[in-house]
Amino acid sequence: MRRQLIPHVLFGVWFAATAIALVGPVAEWAGARIEPYVLGLPFSLAWSACWALGMFVALALYYRATDGGRA
Template identity: 55%
Template sequence: MVRAAVVYFALATAALVAPVHTWLGDHIEPRVAGLPWSLVWVLLIILANFVVLALLHRARVVDHRES
């Protein structure tokens, strides 16, 4: 599970830098709740990172390995 999380965070980081960001997230339109898509894209990545970190914390994978 930890390895999958590391791969996920690497992909999430790649989604915030060129060329992936310029391909998927670097647009003003469409607007979501009045916000430009470029801002919504970054907020979605941050929200997804929060969810993955919460799942890792709930699973307590790291704590289990340390003890």
């Protein structure tokens, strides 16, 4: 694989993982859990919130790795 492609592929994988985590059977599985509590939030809510936070981190890394979209 060409080196420049790596950040694009990684970001694509992360985006797909986020989508899978938030809809369908995986969301149903994680969303059915109340424990463990995370910072006082039930697991089902913390799950959705963490993926939002994760998307911020992923986008920031992707932006840096691709030199702001120019690479």
